Amino acid sequence: MYKSFLLSLLLFCVFLSTPSAASGTHDYSFKVSRGDAFYKFFFSTGLSGKLLKKLMASDERAQKLNKIYPGDKFRIVLNANHELDQIIYSPANDNPLFITYDGQSFNYGKTSIQKIGELSQTIITIKKSLNYDAKKAGVGAEVIKMMVDHFSWEMDFSRDLRKGDKFMLSWNGEKTPIAMVYVGSRKTIALFSYKNTLGQKKYFTSKGATINDTFAFAPAKYNRISSSFSKRRFHPTLKIYRSHRGTDFATPSGTPIYAPAKGIVKYRATLSGYGNVVYLKHGSKYLTVYAHLSKFAKNLKSGKKVKKSELIGYVGTTGQSTGPHLHYEIRVNGVHQDAEKIKLPKQSFVPTSAMPEFQKRARRILQDLNIG
Ligand SMILES: [Zn+2]
Numbered sequence: 001m002y003k004s005f006l007l008s009l010l011l012f013c014v015f016l017s018t019p020s021a022a023s024g025t026h027d028y029s030f031k032v033s034r035g036d037a038f039y040k041f042f043f044s045t046g047l048s049g050k051l052l053k054k055l056m057a058s059d060e061r062a063q064k065l066n067k068i069y070p071g072d073k074f075r076i077v078l079n080a081n082h083e084l085d086q087i088i089y090s091p092a093n094d095n096p097l098f099i100t101y102d103g104q105s106f107n108y109g110k111t112s113i114q115k116i117g118e119l120s121q122t123i124i125t126i127k128k129s130l131n132y133d134a135k136k137a138g139v140g141a142e143v144i145k146m147m148v149d150h151f152s153w154e155m156d157f158s159r160d161l162r163k164g165d166k167f168m169l170s171w172n173g174e175k176t177p178i179a180m181v182y183v184g185s186r187k188t189i190a191l192f193s194y195k196n197t198l199g200q201k202k203y204f205t206s207k208g209a210t211i212n213d214t215f216a217f218a219p220a221k222y223n224r225i226s227s228s229f230s231k232r233r234f235h236p237t238l239k240i241y242r243s244h245r246g247t248d249f250a251t252p253s254g255t256p257i258y259a260p261a262k263g264i265v266k267y268r269a270t271l272s273g274y275g276n277v278v279y280l281k282h283g284s285k286y287l288t289v290y291a292h293l294s295k296f297a298k299n300l301k302s303g304k305k306v307k308k309s310e311l312i313g314y315v316g317t318t319g320q321s322t323g324p325h326l327h328y329e330i331r332v333n334g335v336h337q338d339a340e341k342i343k344l345p346k347q348s349f350v351p352t353s354a355m356p357e358f359q360k361r362a363r364r365i366l367q368d369l370n371i372g
Contacts, residue, residue, distance in 0.1 A: 275319025
C-alpha cells in the first residue's frame with residue numbers, strides 16, 4: 001500500500017512537475033484529485049514536516065490548504081538551494097492565495113514570481129455581458145467576436161455566463177492575443193495560439209486541437225436521400241410549390257439520430273410542421289435542425305451540451321410528413337445551406353513535432369496568468 005502510494009507519487013511528479021531550467025529554481029505544478037491532501041504535494045517536493053508545521057501555524061489563512069477540492073491547483077516554487085520560495089494555491093472557485101517564504105517567516109498575499117516579461121494581460125470580469133465588459137476593458141470588437149466564435153463551441157453565452165466569470169487574454173504585441181482563457185465557476189477553457197508554417201495563426205486547446213469540431217455528413221444511417229435541398233419543389237402534402245430548405249434522409253422509424261458535431265441543444269419542441277424537432281447550435285455560426293422525430297433522446301433539453309455522435313433522438317414521421325424520414329437542415333449565420341454541398345470547417349491540430357514546445361509555452365502562459 002505504502003509502496004504503491006510512493007510509486008504513484010513518483011509517477012505523479014514525473015508527469016506534473018515542471019522544473020524551470022532557466023533560473024535554477026524548481027517550479028512544481030499540481031492539480032488536486034479526489035482524496036488528495038496538501039501535505040502530499042508539499043512532501044513530494046522534498047520539503048520537511050517541520051516547515052509544514054511552521055506554515056500551518058503561521059496564519060489562519062493557511063487552513064485553506066487543509067480544505068482542498070478536486071480541480072484546485074497548486075504551484076510550489078523552490079529556490080536554487082531547494083528551499084521554499086512560494087506557494088500559490090488556486091482554488092477552482094476562489095481567488096488564488098499567494099504565500100511567500102523568506103526563510104524566516106511566511107508572507108500572505110503578494111506574489112514574487114517573475115512575470116514572463118514581454119507578455120501583457122487583459123482580465124475581463126463579467127458584470128453584464130462579454131461584449132459590454134470586454135469593451136470596457138479596452139478589447140476591440142474584432143477580438144471580442146473571435147472570442148465568442150471560439151468559446152461558443154463549449155459554452156452557451158446566453159445561459160452559461162455568470163457574473164464574476166473571467167476572460168483572460170494574454171498578449172505579446174500582436175493584434176490578436178496569444179492566449180484566450182475563460183475561467184468560470186464550473187470550468188476553465190484555455191486556448192493558445194499557434195502559427196503554422198505559412199504564418200497562419202489559429203487557437204488550440206492545450207491538447208493541440210482547435211475548439212471547433214468536424215461535422216459528419218449525415219446524422220443517421222440512411223437508405224437514400226429522398227429529397228435534396230432545393231429552392232422550389234412540389235410539396236406532396238400541402239399540394240403547393242415551395243422550396244425545400246433541407247435534406248431528407250429516407251430511413252425507417254426508430255433509426256437513431258446522432259449529433260454530427262459537438263454542440264448545444266438550442267431548442268426542443270413539437271411543432272405542427274416539423275413535428276418533434278431538435279435544434280443544435282455548433283459554435284456561434286452553425287445551427288442544425290432535425291425534424292419529424294418519433295422520440296427525443298432521454299434528458300435532451302435546451303442548454304444541454306452534446307458531444308459529436310451523441311444520441312439526440314429517433315427518426316419518425318411526426319408533423320407534416322409523408323412517411324418516416326429525417327428532415328435535416330444546416331444553417332450558417334441563419335441562412336439555410338445545402339447539406340450535400342456545403343464545405344464545413346474541419347478541426348485542425350498542432351503538428352506532433354511542435355507539441356512539446358506548444359505545451360511548454362501554454363503552461364508558461366497559464367502560470368503567468370496565475371491559473372497554471
Ligand atoms: Zn425535408
